[in-house]
Amino acid sequence: MNKSLKHNIILIGFMGSGKTSVGEHLAKMMNYRFQDTDLLIEQRERDTINQIFRNKGEEYFRDVETNLLTELQNGLNNTVLSTGGGMPLREKNRKLLKELGYVVYLRASKETTVKRLRGDTSRPLLSGEELGEKVKRLLKVRIPYYEKAAHKIIMTDDRSLEEISVLIMEAYLKQIY
Numbered sequence: 204m205n206k207s208l209k210h211n212i213i214l215i216g217f218m219g220s221g222k223t224s225v226g227e228h229l230a231k232m233m234n235y236r237f238q239d240t241d242l243l244i245e246q247r248e249r250d251t252i253n254q255i256f257r258n259k260g261e262e263y264f265r266d267v268e269t270n271l272l273t274e275l276q277n278g279l280n281n282t283v284l285s286t287g288g289g290m291p292l293r294e295k296n297r298k299l300l301k302e303l304g305y306v307v308y309l310r311a312s313k314e315t316t317v318k319r320l321r322g323d324t325s326r327p328l329l330s331g332e333e334l335g336e337k338v339k340r341l342l343k344v345r346i347p348y349y350e351k352a353a354h355k356i357i358m359t360d361d362r363s364l365e366e367i368s369v370l371i372m373e374a375y376l377k378q379i380y
Contacts, residue, residue: 211235211282211304212375215349217342218288219319220309221359221367226285229368239285240271247271252287265293272299279303291352292345300352305375308353309367310346313339315360354378 212229214222223239230237241252244267248255255264268290275284276299284303291297300306311319317335350356355374359367 209280209302209304210379211279211284212371213284213286213300213304213306214309215286215291215300215306215352216288216309216359217311217316217338217345217349219316220288220311221364222285222288222309225309225359225364225367225371226283228364229371230283232368233283233372234281236282237285238279238282240268240290241285241287243271244268244287261289265289269293269296269299272296272303275303288345291348297348297352301354305378306352306354307371307374308349308356309359310349310356311359313342316342 212233212235214226216222226239227237229235244255244264245251248267250258252264255267268287272290282304286300291300313335316338320338321334355371357367357370357374362370
């Protein structure tokens with residue numbers, strides 16, 4: 204058994220990769236708690252992610268993410284944690300994520316991502332230019348950080364929540380036993 208790994212599964216990936224949907228499903232399958240860092244931040248800040256970005260800026264938001272990860276280090280166990288899409292961009296956050304548990308990068312193709320995000324107006328980093336171009340540009344920057352942060356990469360294209368959850372659970376159990 205890998206004693207150094209905490210009993211948590213951390214889901215990272217781009218917007219629309221399925222972190223929340225898969226996380227909720229996986230947590231039920233494993234009888235783990237489910238938590239979402241964006242929801243935790245909204246509760247703490249008493250504001251939406253959009254408003255935090257608009258009123259205080261991205262750098263402030265990234266600081267709040269890092270502070271949250273630091274606080275979760277001591278109290279998180281038997282939890283599936285869904286993270287914000289930009290959380291692994293900071294080196295400190297990548298280190299904290301790996302210390303928190305088994306990190307799984309849910310990867311979706313650009314085409315799948317665009318299909319899932321079309322019509323979604325709740326994501327501050329997607330406003331402005333054409334969605335396909337924005338997604339392509341952001342993925343190009345973020346993929347190397349996601350890959351550095353992950354213990355395991357799972358493609359989500361054309362897979363059900365059940366299939367993805369089983370793949371994660373099998374990989375995770377191999378690590379802890």
